[in-house]
Amino acid sequence: MARDNLNDILAFFAVARERSFTRAAAKLGITQSALSHIIRSLESRLGVRLLTRTTRSVSPTEAGERLLQNVAPRLEEIEAEIAAVSDLGDKPVGTIRITAIDHVIDTVLWPRIAPLLPQYPDLHVEISSDYRMVDIAAERYDIGVRHGDQVEKDMIAVRLTADTPMAIVGSPGYFAWHQQPASLQELLKQNCINLRLASSGGLYAWELEHEGRPMEARVRGQVVLTNVYHILNAALDGCGLAFLPESMVATHVREGRLVSVMPDWCPSFPGLHAYYPSRRHTSRALALIIDAIRHKEDGDPAGVLSAAAFGARR
Secondary structure (H helix, E strand, O other), X not given: OOHHHHHXXXXXXXXXXXXXXXXXXXXXXXXXXXHHHHHHHHHHXXXXXXXXXXXXXXXXXXXXXXXXXXXXXXXXXXXHHHHHHHOOOOOOOEEXXXXXXXXXXXXXXXXXXXXXXXXXXXXXXXXXXXXXXXXXXXXXXOEEEEEHHHOXXXXXXXXXXXXEEEEEEEOHHHHOOOOOOOOHHXXXXXXXXXXXXXXXXXXXXXXXXXXXXXXXXXXXXOOEEOOHHHXXXXXXXXXXXXXXXXXXXXXXXXXXOOEEEOHHHOOEEOOEEEEEEOOOOOOHXXXXXXXXXXXXXXXXXXXXXXXXXXXXXX
16 A cells, blocks of 8 residues: 555544544544545545444444554554654654543643643643543544543552542531432432433442441432532532532632532542553653653552452442
8 A cells, every 4th residue: 555545544543433423533633524524535445334324423434443543553553653753752652632521631730740741842732621531542642631540550650649638518508498418329319410421321320438338329410520620619509418539629618619528428539540551662752751640659669550459339
């Protein structure tokens, strides 16, 4: 195949992974019509259909799946070797793609990454806010962030924070009309603010713990949101009780805008960890970012923990 076809194959990989021409075109920085033309031309040259298109979905054909499974990993190996050659220069270069939720980006990642950028002008960072359980290998992210017990066992995990205490909070205005709950039964009668999970579409069950026994509380209320900042704002507005990281609500509790209840029912989740695939080559750019964001007071001198050692919350 002519070398000119390589970019077209990469465009096909983008569509096959995204299962969408619209999302793939956005990632590639081209129009959807231009991307459709590229794929049609590639299929014409190969003499085989690579994608099955319907009004609602796009998926690889058998030929497309074979190309994706057998060729894509080899191109990734080539990219890794090219990155290794680039690392022989004086300064880290390249783009590091990171996925995390907005609260983690604002409070953990960005404050640690921002000071690096003026020092390394050839280092580029793309950070995506996403509440899904992202497959970073399939979606070509370099780093993902999750609680330690949610990291896949085949990933390298680096601690970013200490364990994360949770809190149940409501505003003084809410408690002017509702009694403060002291038990699970009383909590289930409250007006609670729910989180809609991006991955499953279901409602998040509050993960509580009492006297060493974990339990899930499927609370109900008038409001369902998909963003922790919106949940915090709804709680501040007196719309119900919220279950949030203590770090998000501590200032509001201290200054009287929120009231914390049932502290003996609120567990600490395993700390946040950055995770990335175990690869033969780790670029200097990736190593620089990992070192910048890792938890400096980690008891592990290397800062690298085996994901297999983490216990599961559920």
